[in-house]
Amino acid sequence: MSEETSKPLRRQLAAVALAGGLMTGAAAAEPLGPLTIARQGSFFVGGRSVASDTLSTLPAYAPSGTIAVDQVYVRYQVPVEAKRPPVVLIHGCCLTGKTWETTPDGRMGWDEFFVRAGFPTYVIDQAGRGRSAVDPSAINAVKTGKAAPETLPPVVSAGQEPAWAIFRFGPKYPEVFPGMQFPLEAQGEFWKQMVADWAATLPTPNPTVPALSELAKTLDGAILISHSQSGIYPFQTAALDRAGIRGLVAIEPAACPDPAKDDMAPYRDLPILMLWGDYVELAPRWAPRLKLCRAFVEAANKAGGKAELVLLADVGLKGNSHMLMQDRNSLDVAAWLTAWLDAHVPPRKP
Amino acid sequence: MSEETSKPLRRQLAAVALAGGLMTGAAAAEPLGPLTIARQGSFFVGGRSVASDTLSTLPAYAPSGTIAVDQVYVRYQVPVEAKRPPVVLIHGCCLTGKTWETTPDGRMGWDEFFVRAGFPTYVIDQAGRGRSAVDPSAINAVKTGKAAPETLPPVVSAGQEPAWAIFRFGPKYPEVFPGMQFPLEAQGEFWKQMVADWAATLPTPNPTVPALSELAKTLDGAILISHSQSGIYPFQTAALDRAGIRGLVAIEPAACPDPAKDDMAPYRDLPILMLWGDYVELAPRWAPRLKLCRAFVEAANKAGGKAELVLLADVGLKGNSHMLMQDRNSLDVAAWLTAWLDAHVPPRKP
Numbered sequence: 001m002s003e004e005t006s007k008p009l010r011r012q013l014a015a016v017a018l019a020g021g022l023m024t025g026a027a028a029a030e031p032l033g034p035l036t037i038a039r040q041g042s043f044f045v046g047g048r049s050v051a052s053d054t055l056s057t058l059p060a061y062a063p064s065g066t067i068a069v070d071q072v073y074v075r076y077q078v079p080v081e082a083k084r085p086p087v088v089l090i091h092g093c094c095l096t097g098k099t100w101e102t103t104p105d106g107r108m109g110w111d112e113f114f115v116r117a118g119f120p121t122y123v124i125d126q127a128g129r130g131r132s133a134v135d136p137s138a139i140n141a142v143k144t145g146k147a148a149p150e151t152l153p154p155v156v157s158a159g160q161e162p163a164w165a166i167f168r169f170g171p172k173y174p175e176v177f178p179g180m181q182f183p184l185e186a187q188g189e190f191w192k193q194m195v196a197d198w199a200a201t202l203p204t205p206n207p208t209v210p211a212l213s214e215l216a217k218t219l220d221g222a223i224l225i226s227h228s229q230s231g232i233y234p235f236q237t238a239a240l241d242r243a244g245i246r247g248l249v250a251i252e253p254a255a256c257p258d259p260a261k262d263d264m265a266p267y268r269d270l271p272i273l274m275l276w277g278d279y280v281e282l283a284p285r286w287a288p289r290l291k292l293c294r295a296f297v298e299a300a301n302k303a304g305g306k307a308e309l310v311l312l313a314d315v316g317l318k319g320n321s322h323m324l325m326q327d328r329n330s331l332d333v334a335a336w337l338t339a340w341l342d343a344h345v346p347p348r349k350p
Numbered sequence: 351m352s353e354e355t356s357k358p359l360r361r362q363l364a365a366v367a368l369a370g371g372l373m374t375g376a377a378a379a380e381p382l383g384p385l386t387i388a389r390q391g392s393f394f395v396g397g398r399s400v401a402s403d404t405l406s407t408l409p410a411y412a413p414s415g416t417i418a419v420d421q422v423y424v425r426y427q428v429p430v431e432a433k434r435p436p437v438v439l440i441h442g443c444c445l446t447g448k449t450w451e452t453t454p455d456g457r458m459g460w461d462e463f464f465v466r467a468g469f470p471t472y473v474i475d476q477a478g479r480g481r482s483a484v485d486p487s488a489i490n491a492v493k494t495g496k497a498a499p500e501t502l503p504p505v506v507s508a509g510q511e512p513a514w515a516i517f518r519f520g521p522k523y524p525e526v527f528p529g530m531q532f533p534l535e536a537q538g539e540f541w542k543q544m545v546a547d548w549a550a551t552l553p554t555p556n557p558t559v560p561a562l563s564e565l566a567k568t569l570d571g572a573i574l575i576s577h578s579q580s581g582i583y584p585f586q587t588a589a590l591d592r593a594g595i596r597g598l599v600a601i602e603p604a605a606c607p608d609p610a611k612d613d614m615a616p617y618r619d620l621p622i623l624m625l626w627g628d629y630v631e632l633a634p635r636w637a638p639r640l641k642l643c644r645a646f647v648e649a650a651n652k653a654g655g656k657a658e659l660v661l662l663a664d665v666g667l668k669g670n671s672h673m674l675m676q677d678r679n680s681l682d683v684a685a686w687l688t689a690w691l692d693a694h695v696p697p698r699k700p
Binding site: 034035036037038039040041042043044047052055056057058061062063064065066067068071073075080096097098101102106108109112125130131132133134135136137139140142143145149150152153154155156157158159160161162163188189191192193194195196200 | 384385386387388389390391392393394397402405406407408411412414415416417418421423425430446447448451452456458459462475480481482483484485486487489490492493495499500502503504505506507508509510511512513538539541542543544545546550
């Protein structure tokens with residue numbers, strides 16, 4: 001994005017903040033007024049039934065029976081004045097929907113920001129994470145000698161020291177990039193957000209993908225906002241079925257569609273934003289991914305797409321980590337994103 | 351509870367419903383007006399750091415590092431007019447905080463009911479469940495040949511057919527008790543709420559217990575409302591430290607303190623309610639537990655307690671399953687409970 005195009009958006013930022021009663025920057029520390037919502041709740045999308053004979057090794061619970069897996073937990077709030085389209089917030093690796101809630105240092109999360117800005121807001125736990133169930137049958141099959149140890153599911157927890165560089169708090173643990181916006185004084189609370197990750201045990205595409213499609217159609221139009229490991233899911237969802245998808249925002253995606261082998265047709269005329277924080281070129285894990293996403297943007301636009309890649313530092317927001325929705329300037333980033341969405345996704349369904 | 355004492359409470363129910371703008375019974379199907387909250391968010395209580403060399407078997411994630419486990423995820427909403435004390439809602443086996451949210455058939459959950467009734471409302475995911483992390487190290491230790499299969503953690507999923515009788519939908523799957531209030535037409539959505547349960551892998555007392563104590567103190571006074579498998583936790587919390595505990599409600603507890611071996615002193619002068627649904631005497635899993643809880647109530651009251659055991663059918667609410675917070679009359683039960691709390695727990699801290 002050039003300085004030219006970014007200027008109107010920066011002006012809109014202030015307007016958005018004002019219109020939605022939002023305070024950003026230094027004012028964000030001030031308490032906001034009460035929040036009035038039209039309705040809220042939670043439900044599941046997707047899921048399938050699985051029969052198993054190794055559900056339990058405990059006498060109190062029978063080993064045989066049916067369970068539901070691959071469903072996706074969704075929690076939502078709809079503002080009274082829903083002047084903007086629904087957004088779906090999709091967390092990344094080793095995390096849950098908690099990603100978008102209260103920041104580690106206790107500030108308002110994007111979940112509430114978007115509601116206050118007039119977006120009906122849907123926060124999910126990916127299939128097999130958080131409140132979305134996993135199947136423990138393979139563990140109990142090995143425990144009871146019915147299967148070999150190597151058949152155990154590859155369940156991963158990300159250690160804090162190696163994750164430090166992945167989240168781009170610094171080049172390596174415990175070094176910190178100068179100007180870092182992540183509230184590292186509250187890192188203890190952040191580490192508690194991390195959970196064991198079963199993504200590698202799930203089929204391809206991840207069951208979150210068809211679930212997102214179902215959700216977008218149920219909402220009769222939604223903007224899918226992914227982060228990191230979930231970055232590819234909204235693209236796979238659009239490739240599956242464009243119905244209900246009004247825009248895609250990929251925040252630091254771990255992968256983008258590959259112009260060398262993926263069809264670009266599903267992305268034609270679809271507002272797409274790739275949003276990146278700071279220090280990306282300094283991170284061996286992220287710099288190559290940024291390059292591949294630039295190649296995707298170019299290819300998608302050649303094929304009639306409306307894709308854009310933005311480094312936050314280029315629009316005046318500096319020092320952002322990979323967890324930019326929790327950084328000290330997280331609400332400035334959210335306000336900037338709101339302005340981008342206003343400029344690129346029509347506020348009402350056509 | 352005698353018919354005598356229940357009558358004033360039944361009268362209060364209507365008053366509560368009116369004062370809080372709540373509609374119960376047949377009127378519950380009507381849409382409620384917008385909800386205004388003073389503040390909301392989420393955070394963790396408790397937790398500890400664990401060093402591990404078997405966090406991962408995937409090349410993309412390092413096997414060695416520190417993770418946080420045993421923390422408890424808490425999501426809360428504080429109403430603008432918080433005229434009643436904070437409540438903490440604690441789910442049971444194989445479930446998460448979703449238990450208290452939108453019912454399987456799409457009606458308002460107790461989480462919102464209590465906010466609308468003026469209670470600051472805190473919903474947790476127990477340690478090792480949902481958004482509260484587990485440690486997968488033991489699985490990866492076996493997968494990499496560093497430990498024997500029998501050391502695998504006893505992770506349990508409850509099968510739907512055996513769970514049918516535990517949830518008391520009927521005597522056995524798929525039979526249904528006459529007059530059943532659970533919305534069985536939406537059972538598919540209910541089964542999706544169930545997750546794998548690591549409770550048997552955790553230390554005793556469950557880390558949820560000290561976390562509840564920390565939470566009650568942070569809130570400067572709270573009513574702990576448990577369900578089923580979590581039933582014993584609030585009692586263990588009170589035995590650990592009475593500070594911050596203003597009342598206990600055990601909904602169909604899987605266990606009560608045992609007068610034969612447990613000290614009754616922690617329960618002196620503490621408002622305690624044991625609340626049970628219908629068909630309990632017909633359920634071999636639950637009838638003996640009811641009996642043991644009756645013995646506890648008697649012993650606690652002899653030792654200066656203020657404990658009460660109520661069968662909902664005795665106060666005119668019939669047909670309730672074990673999942674009474676999701677039954678068709680769930681808001682009538684919540685309104686009755688609100689009236690009981692008003693009568694037994696002072697609305698303001700003394």
